[in-house]
Amino acid sequence: MSLEALNKQVKTDLSYLAFGGPSWVRTLKKPEGHVYDVVIVGGGQSGLGAAFGLLRERISNILVIDENREGWEGPWETYARMVTLRTPKHLTSIDLGIPSLTFRAWWEAQFGSEGWETLDKIPRGDWMNYLRWFRKVLNLPVINEVKLKLIEPTDEGIHRLHIEGTGAPSDILLARKVILATGIQGGGEWHVPPFIAEKLPHRLYAHSSEAIDFKALQGKKIGILGGGASAFDNANFALSEGAAEVHVFVRRKKLQRINPIRYMEVSGLIEHFQALSDADKYAIIAHFFKYNQPPTNDTFGRAASWPGFHLHLGAPWLDVEAADQGAVVTTPQGKFTFDFLIICTGLVTDPALRPELRLVESHIARWGDRYHPPKELANPMLDAHPYLSPGFAFISRDEKGKKLLYGIFAFNYSGLISCGITAAALSGLKYGIRKLVSEVADQLFLDDREKILKDFYSYNEIEFVGEWTKKGVRP
Numbered sequence: 001m002s003l004e005a006l007n008k009q010v011k012t013d014l015s016y017l018a019f020g021g022p023s024w025v026r027t028l029k030k031p032e033g034h035v036y037d038v039v040i041v042g043g044g045q046s047g048l049g050a051a052f053g054l055l056r057e058r059i060s061n062i063l064v065i066d067e068n069r070e071g072w073e074g075p076w077e078t079y080a081r082m083v084t085l086r087t088p089k090h091l092t093s094i095d096l097g098i099p100s101l102t103f104r105a106w107w108e109a110q111f112g113s114e115g116w117e118t119l120d121k122i123p124r125g126d127w128m129n130y131l132r133w134f135r136k137v138l139n140l141p142v143i144n145e146v147k148l149k150l151i152e153p154t155d156e157g158i159h160r161l162h163i164e165g166t167g168a169p170s171d172i173l174l175a176r177k178v179i180l181a182t183g184i185q186g187g188g189e190w191h192v193p194p195f196i197a198e199k200l201p202h203r204l205y206a207h208s209s210e211a212i213d214f215k216a217l218q219g220k221k222i223g224i225l226g227g228g229a230s231a232f233d234n235a236n237f238a239l240s241e242g243a244a245e246v247h248v249f250v251r252r253k254k255l256q257r258i259n260p261i262r263y264m265e266v267s268g269l270i271e272h273f274q275a276l277s278d279a280d281k282y283a284i285i286a287h288f289f290k291y292n293q294p295p296t297n298d299t300f301g302r303a304a305s306w307p308g309f310h311l312h313l314g315a316p317w318l319d320v321e322a323a324d325q326g327a328v329v330t331t332p333q334g335k336f337t338f339d340f341l342i343i344c345t346g347l348v349t350d351p352a353l354r355p356e357l358r359l360v361e362s363h364i365a366r367w368g369d370r371y372h373p374p375k376e377l378a379n380p381m382l383d384a385h386p387y388l389s390p391g392f393a394f395i396s397r398d399e400k401g402k403k404l405l406y407g408i409f410a411f412n413y414s415g416l417i418s419c420g421i422t423a424a425a426l427s428g429l430k431y432g433i434r435k436l437v438s439e440v441a442d443q444l445f446l447d448d449r450e451k452i453l454k455d456f457y458s459y460n461e462i463e464f465v466g467e468w469t470k471k472g473v474r475p
Contacts, residue, residue, distance in 0.1 A: 003133075006109040009100045010137050017098075023060040026448040028158070028176065035158060035174045037061040037444060041356075042181035043142045044074030045131055046411055049094030049429055050181055051140045053437035056096065059444065063173070064140060067147040067165060074183060076128035079209045081237035084121035085426065086229060086296050091265065093429040094134065101137075106130050121298070143167050148356050151178060153404040157447070176447065177407045177440050179392075180356075184424050185209065187386070187414020188349040196225075196320050196343060204327045205341035208234050217340055218242035223329055225249050225317055226344030227256065232295040234342050236303040245308040247338070249331060253314040256294040260287065261427055264420075271431040273420030274390040278371045285417045286377045349414045350384040360408070363401025364394050367417055386410060388418035391439020392432070407443065411436050 001009070014020070028035040037059055040047045043066030051064050066073045074080075095101035107126070108116050135142060145167035152160040161173040180186055190209040206212050208230045214237065222243050224231050227250035235246045264270050273281065295303075303309050312333060319330040326339045351361040368383030387395055392415050394405040411432065413424040422432030445452070 001109045003106075003109045006100060006105060007137050009105075010098070013098055013100045017056075019056060020060075021058050023058050025059055025061060025444050026451050027061070030156075030158070030174060032160075033170070033172070033174055035176060036063050037175075038063075038177045038179060038440060039159075039161060039173055039175035040064040040179045040181050041148050042066060042073075042183060042186065042412075043068075043135070043144065044181070044183055045094055045426070046183065046424060046429065046433075047073075047179075047181035048131060048135055048140060048142075049096070049433045050179055050411060050436060051142075052094060052134075052138055053096060053433045054440065055138075055140075057437055057441050059437075059441060062141060063175075064142040065146040065148065065163065065173075066142060066144050068144060070142075070144045071128075071132050073144075074128070074131070075209075076124055076131070078211065080124055080233075081208075082124055082229070082233040082299060083236070083302065084123050084296075084298070085127055086293070087122070087426045088265070089116075089119055089122050091427055093426050094433065096430060096433060101134065103127070103130050106133055121296070143169070150359065151356050151408065152359055157403070157406065159407060175407075177409065177443065179409045179411050179436065179440070182412045184413045185347050186354075186412030186424075187351065187410060188347055188353045188384075191345050191348045192343050193317075193345060196317075196341070199320055200322055200327055200341070204322060205343055208342055208344045209347075212342070214238055214241035214243070219244050220339035221245045221247075221326075221337075222340050222342060223247050223249065223327070223336060223338035224342045224344060226346075227252055227294075228344060228346070229293050229295045229299065231342075231344040232299050232303045234344060235309060236299060236306070238342070239303070239306040239308055243308065245310065246303075246306070247310040247312060247336065248303075249312045249315045249317060249329070251314075251316040255300075255313070256291055258291050259294055260291050261293065261421065261425070265427050270420055270422060270428045273422065274418075274435065279373070281417055281420075282367070282371055282373050282382065283377055284420075285382060286373070286379055289379065289382070347413070348381065348384075349416070351386055351414070360394075360401065360404050363396045363398055363404055365397040369397050382417055385417045386414050388415050389439060390419065390435055391442075392419060392423065392436050393439055393443075409436060409440065 025037050038054055040050050043064050047064050054062050092102050145165045146163050147165045148161055148163055150162040154160055159175050159178050190207045192207050220243055222238050224235055231248050235248050238246050315331040315333050317329050321328045326337055327341050329336045351357050351364045365387040367385050367387050370387045392409045392411050394408050396402045396405050411423045415423045422428035
């Protein structure tokens with residue numbers, strides 16, 4: 001099958017499901033401008049999947065905005081530096097059960113079934129190309145180079161979205177519901193330890209999520225802080241781009257060998273996570289944080305194969321300082337001098353860190369407000385996560401915030417404790433999208449309840465026209 005034939009198959013499959021039927025949501029009209037039923041912030045895999053899910057539910061007055069230029073949404077062509085995805089190739093995601101929309105269908109349309117059988121993991125660039133195709137074949141309503149600055153709730157239950165960017169159609173969008181499909185960092189910010197950020201000029205370091213000019217680091221000596229998957233992704237990438245030496249420093253004395261996601265994928269823990277008690281949810285994610293995600297075997301093997309690769313275990317950074325020759329790092333094993341540092345220390349989740357939420361974040365319930373774990377599990381980083389509904393809606397910690405937060409959904413990594421890995425991790429998207437769309441649709445339906453029921457009770461369109469006569473049926 002060619003890609004052209006697959007495109008036709010997608011349209012045929014969707015027609016069998018009556019995809020694209022008339023929307024049932026009642027139109028709101030305001031003098032200020034058009035009111036979208038849903039605006040999705042983020043045009044990466046989560047945002048595209050959410051848009052498709054809403055359209056399947058006949059919620060079509062929607063818009064997706066993304067701050068990046070078209071084709072560069074998400075991390076895949078920016079700061080993601082792995083060669084392949086870490087997720088097993090057979091897992092499905094934003095296709096929502098439509099076989100012709102799966103990555104496998106897209107791959108086999110170009111490389112054949114034999115190509116699929118020989119494929120080990122999904123190449124990073126091919127995943128991005130699949131997302132581009134997915135958006136195009138479904139004709140999803142995405143506009144690029146539009147950045148959300150602020151969500152301003154109004155008294156009428158509509159959110160005024162203040163936006164900017166070269167693609168912005170105006171300064172403000174109006175939306176009944178707002179879905180923040182803003183990825184792994186969308187619930188907080190990437191984290192650089194203060195002892196680094198406060199002591200070094202930024203020219204000497206970058207977080208792994210930032211754009212890095214690796215060409216300028218050719219022949220240089222680089223230090224990397226972190227023992228997770230991204231540390232080895234960046235080490236391999238830097239060496240492949242010509243760095244002379246890369247030293248990876250890991251706090252632990254041994255590299256993590258267990259990836260808890262692999263068990264979650266086959267155990268029901270992803271799809272049924274929201275059914276668990278708060279105590280179970282907290283304990284599971286505390287355990288997840290303990291292990292995090294180790295590098296894949298092939299990523300580690302590629303990095304370690306370079307002559308310039310060095311691994312330091314049991315080597316936390318105790319201090320850093322700027323020197324004439326670069327950055328000096330102090331560890332229990334001694335001092336090391338580097339031309340540049342890459343910080344792979346992940347992120348911090350807290351709604352207070354998100355500028356678009358500054359008018360409402362003080363009302364957002366956190367896990368620290370709702371659950372008090374045993375001392376041996378307590379973790380301030382977990383406590384700062386928002387306490388969300390099963391469908392990713394923000395919940396207010398006070399009465400005043402209920403109206404302000406109504407209609408705002410955090411379909412990003414900040415839902416980790418409340419909803420598991422169903423929002424930003426590829427393994428869980430197909431489950432998370434369904435729960436998100438269900439709650440958004442329920443809200444819209446209940447918002448329109450009075451109008452819908454009024455029209456239901458007054459509905460009098462004649463359907464049956466037959467009449468009974470003594471001689472039988474008369475037309």
